[in-house]
Amino acid sequence: MVLELNHVSVNLAGKSVLKDISCTIHDNRWISIIGQTGAGKSTFVKVLKGLIPDIQGEIRINEQPVPTDRKGFIQVNPDIGFVFQFPEHQIFETTVYKELAFAPKIRGYSPSQITEAIHQILPQVGLSQEILQYAPFQLSGGQRRRIAIASVLLMNPKVLILDEPTVGLDPQSRAALLRMFKTWQQQEGRTILFVSHHIGDVADYSDEVMLFHEGKLLEHLDARTLFLQRAELLEKAGLPLPEPISLLKLLEELTGRTIEVESCREQDIFTRILPIWNDRRNTYDQ
Incomplete structure (x- = not known):
């Protein structure tokens, strides 16, 4: 799925938070989105998902305009998964199985298809089938986070947005989670949009980087070029090497x-x- 933005701007509460953004996001890429707090990163990914429906400009998917409602507002895109900060706080079912079954059930899967999908996703997020019988509150924080992420992956998104998904994790847990996402991205041939303040993680995992500053997209280029040849751009945006x-x-x-x-x-x-x-x-x- 190719996403194309043409001169997209967003005003919230009378303030311009995204300013004339034009870019193209291609398939099978890990694209990190970086910038200081308030640069427009989270607003940008929420626009892509359709969580901020009132925008100026145009968004196209595979060369077709995104669907809009009668007021011209863009609609939430089910093909784009979204993992928020602390995704484990969004768990609401009484057992792990019910939590994981929710997404495929609303997609119309049969009971046998739901069970098969769950059994396929568990090893991808580093969990065993024995965990299905437990209530989420019986699990560790790391296990709950992986359950929440598995729920998003079960929607089979073509693009996965990660908005600071490693917040609160120790370095070892953070690295394990990012390796899991990288494996999923490469095996499925999908695109990940990774919002992060950990500049080292960005350098380690990114194919491309989008650098935001004061609501503008300063540059969108491959990671090697940014970090090894265009380091002055990071300095301009107030970010370290x-x-x-x-x-x-x-x-x-x-x-x-x-x-x-x-x-x-x-x-x-x-x-x-x-x-x-x-x-x-x-x-x-x-």
Whole structure:
């Protein structure tokens, strides 16, 4: 599913929060949306989902205008999944099975199809079938979050919006959750729109990055180009470089050479710079 925005603006409570946004979002991409608080990130993804129906400009899906009601307001898009901050707070059923069955049931699945869909989704979110009999309040916070995410994935979204989905998680849990989303995105060939303040996560997982500042889209470009070649854009938006890239830049200054790396991912950068750093240290030790 290809999303296209043409000169989209949004005013809320008399304030301009999105200003003349034009962009195209293609299939099978992890696209991170970054910017300081108040830059327009959450408003942008809510517009895509149809949660802010009154907009100026045009949104098209696969070259067709999005459906609107009689007043011309855009409608909520069922093909776009949305995982909010603290999604576990949205759980409302009495058992895990009933919670997971809700989405496929409203899509018209038969009981056997519902059971099959649930059994297929559980391993994708790192949960076992034994959990189905439990009440959500009996589970840990991390398990409840994965149940809430599984409910969204059971809607089989073509685009998945993640609005700060790792808030409140420790680094290990955050990494595990993001790896799970990346696996789903690659296996299903779908698009993820990832809103995050963790600039290191953005560098590690993104194919593309959309950089917002004061309600405007400063740039939409591939992650490697942004972090390794256009770092001045981050500074303009008041955002830091990820720590591994800062180390890379420092080593380039110390050695007086350009160090080529495969990507802006932490693992790729450390794999490249550690031998250079060790050689430099050994030279001084001799």
